[in-house]
Amino acid sequence: MVQPENLITTGLRGLPTGIDVVVFDFDDTLAETMPARIAAMRHTFETAGIRSPSPEEYVASQRGVPLQTSLDGFDGGRGAELGLLRLYRIAYWHKEPGLLRLFDGVTEMLRSLAGAGVGMGLLTSKARDIVVEGRAAGAVVEVAELGLSDLFAHAVGVEDVTHPKPHPEGLERLLAALGATPERALVVGDSEVDMLTARNAGCWSCLAGWGVPAADRRFDAAMPDAVAEHPGGVLRMVRGG
Numbered sequence: 001m002v003q004p005e006n007l008i009t010t011g012l013r014g015l016p017t018g019i020d021v022v023v024f025d026f027d028d029t030l031a032e033t034m035p036a037r038i039a040a041m042r043h044t045f046e047t048a049g050i051r052s053p054s055p056e057e058y059v060a061s062q063r064g065v066p067l068q069t070s071l072d073g074f075d076g077g078r079g080a081e082l083g084l085l086r087l088y089r090i091a092y093w094h095k096e097p098g099l100l101r102l103f104d105g106v107t108e109m110l111r112s113l114a115g116a117g118v119g120m121g122l123l124t125s126k127a128r129d130i131v132v133e134g135r136a137a138g139a140v141v142e143v144a145e146l147g148l149s150d151l152f153a154h155a156v157g158v159e160d161v162t163h164p165k166p167h168p169e170g171l172e173r174l175l176a177a178l179g180a181t182p183e184r185a186l187v188v189g190d191s192e193v194d195m196l197t198a199r200n201a202g203c204w205s206c207l208a209g210w211g212v213p214a215a216d217r218r219f220d221a222a223m224p225d226a227v228a229e230h231p232g233g234v235l236r237m238v239r240g241g
Contacts, residue, residue: 022238033228
């Protein structure tokens with residue numbers, strides 16, 4: 001029987017080699033945050049009187065897009081007028097603890113990479129470290145909640161860059177902080193935006209298949225170099241197959 005960590009689909013370049021740094025997206029890659037995001041979007045839409053699309057449809061359609069870009073641009077800019085970003089942030093960051101979870105195999109993957117001396121960074125389209133209505137918020141809060149703070153000394157969020165993903169600015173900042181070169185760096189994410197970011201920086205890319213249903217895998221602008229169906233597949237790639 002084929003083990004799930006061995007299920008890897010590769011592109012034309014084959015498996016990456018010589019990887020010594022891995023940069024991860026957060027939502028739908030390391031952590032399953034979709035239920036919390038949908039709940040927050042439902043509250044946002046209900047408060048603003050939006051009936052279509054459904055929260056589920058909207059969140060799914062905006063995979064990889066920075067929240068401010070998504071919500072401010074909703075319905076041709078009506079989202080900014082309605083204050084959707086503020087409504088969403090209040091709803092999301094005042095959620096109760098325990099709504100998030102790491103995908104199966106993620107902790108083992110991260111600890112194994114760290115133990116092997118592989119550098120790791122976090123590149124997210126959400127805020128990294130902000131305050132919302134007097135409460136600490138951002139990816140660093142969720143990373144801490146999930147017990148990963150010791151693994152991610154280097155993180156870049158949307159407030160840290162002038163140009164968000166798929167522009168390579170944030171990724172290039174992480175590579176510089178980690179002392180890495182693009183040809184030895186692997187970007188792992190759940191969206192085409194992540195794959196395009198990797199390509200724009202000259203890095204290898206891997207789709208986190210464990211967080212993306214097959215029906216949601218759309219690649220019009222940038223195909224991933226590899227698709228791992230389990231976090232163990234990332235270990236296999238870094239180890240050279």
